[in-house]
Amino acid sequence: MAAGTATGTWPSEYPTTAQLSSNMTNPRHPPSSDEPSLDELGGRISKARYEAGLEKTAAELEALEKGAGADLGAAWRISIEIVVALVVCTAIGWALDYWFGTKPWLMLLFLFLGGAAGINNAVRTALRMDARAMEALEAQKQKPKS
Amino acid sequence: MSAERHIDHSSPMHQFVIGRLNDWQLGGLDVSFSKAAAFMFGAVIVATLFLVLTTSKRSMVPGRWQSVAELWYEFIADMIKETIGSEGRKYFPFVFSLFSFIVMCNLLGMLPYSYTVTSHIAVTIGLALSVFVLTTFIGITKHGMHFLSFFVPKGVPFVMLLLVVPIEVLSYFMRPISHSVRLFANMTAGHTMLKVFGAFVVQMGVFGVLPFALIVALTGLEVAIAVLQAYVFTILTCLYLNDAIHLEH
Numbered sequence: 480m481a482a483g484t485a486t487g488t489w490p491s492e493y494p495t496t497a498q499l500s501s502n503m504t505n506p507r508h509p510p511s512s513d514e515p516s517l518d519e520l521g522g523r524i525s526k527a528r529y530e531a532g533l534e535k536t537a538a539e540l541e542a543l544e545k546g547a548g549a550d551l552g553a554a555w556r557i558s559i560e561i562v563v564a565l566v567v568c569t570a571i572g573w574a575l576d577y578w579f580g581t582k583p584w585l586m587l588l589f590l591f592l593g594g595a596a597g598i599n600n601a602v603r604t605a606l607r608m609d610a611r612a613m614e615a616l617e618a619q620k621q622k623p624k625s
Numbered sequence: 626m627s628a629e630r631h632i633d634h635s636s637p638m639h640q641f642v643i644g645r646l647n648d649w650q651l652g653g654l655d656v657s658f659s660k661a662a663a664f665m666f667g668a669v670i671v672a673t674l675f676l677v678l679t680t681s682k683r684s685m686v687p688g689r690w691q692s693v694a695e696l697w698y699e700f701i702a703d704m705i706k707e708t709i710g711s712e713g714r715k716y717f718p719f720v721f722s723l724f725s726f727i728v729m730c731n732l733l734g735m736l737p738y739s740y741t742v743t744s745h746i747a748v749t750i751g752l753a754l755s756v757f758v759l760t761t762f763i764g765i766t767k768h769g770m771h772f773l774s775f776f777v778p779k780g781v782p783f784v785m786l787l788l789v790v791p792i793e794v795l796s797y798f799m800r801p802i803s804h805s806v807r808l809f810a811n812m813t814a815g816h817t818m819l820k821v822f823g824a825f826v827v828q829m830g831v832f833g834v835l836p837f838a839l840i841v842a843l844t845g846l847e848v849a850i851a852v853l854q855a856y857v858f859t860i861l862t863c864l865y866l867n868d869a870i871h872l873e874h
Binding site for chain 2: 520551556559560563564568592596599
């Protein structure tokens with residue numbers, strides 16, 4: 480995944496350091512010695528990273544995802560969506576009732592709409608996280624054993 | 626003014642009081658320079674100084690400090706590339722500044738005697754609303770009236786649209802709120818918890834060793850959460866930008 484995206488469409492006038500090193504090298508074919516020294520250096524860095532298993536999109540992110548706070552973070556991300564939508568929508572309904580004097584109908588309507596909106600957002604977040612996890616898994620599978 | 630008087634000094638919520646550093650009035654408005662403002666300036670200054678100083682040498686083979694700065698840059702660049710693609714390049718400065726600001730505010734808040742700016746909903750909703758306004762603006766300028774199709778999912782029968790469209794619109798407007806509450810609630814909850822256990826250490830005498838050990842562990846967790854929540858805030862910003870640019874869920 481990492482090696483694939485690094486060589487992607489990021490324009491060269493604004494290079495990432497990842498692109499700098501990946502442009503110079505292919506880990507399996509380290510450049511020969513008659514090439515400029517920078518390329519050689521890049522090759523060595525890339526090779527070392529590859530062998531150490533560091534050649535990932537964001538090594539830091541990877542570490543974070545395995546860390547103690549990560550599961551908590553995922554839980555927060557999803558649960559907050561539901562709670563916020565439900566509470567805020569109900570409050571909106573209550574306020575509208577207060578203005579129009581239609582107690583309690585708009586509050587009830589917005590309670591259900593808020594629940595739906597919250598679940599809509601939560602499901603979407605969960606699907607995104609799933610897609611991300613699947614991508615990571617695919618990348619793991621495709622990575623050849625060195 | 627009122628909050629400062631009513632919250633007891635030993636209360637775990639006392640740490641969140643916005644203290645004034647001076648007393649400025651401008652046309653009846655309170656424009657005093659507060660502790661919160663000072664720490665926001667501090668976060669900007671620390672982040673800027675760190676990045677400028679560590680990259681000043683621009684050596685080809687980065688040293689330890691330069692590696693940290695490069696990692697920081699790459700982390701955001703990769704995030705944008707993965708979530709938005711090459712169109713996201715334009716928004717790199719915005720996303721990078723946002724991440725740096727939040728992560729610095731969170732981490733400065735972990736220092737003893739300091740103050741956590743992001744534990745205030747006013748700050749986080751300010752950030753979330755600027756993201757919300759920006760993404761909506763981008764969506765409308767890029768797609769014109771076609772932007773409204775974002776609220777109409779494909780392949781839904783017309784009768785159902787009467788129900789689905791309001792839900793989609795509500796979902797969209799809930800975004801800045803959940804975006805900001807997530808960061809604010811995490812920071813507030815974590816810091817309150819630390820203070821509560823800190824009080825236990827004092828109250829329990831010799832047995833205070835137990836909550837003290839817990840605080841050590843919790844502090845580690847809080848540092849992780851400080852970085853993680855900054856990351857979550859930033860990646861959601863990227864996802865919202867992606868929605869606005871590509872008009873897809």
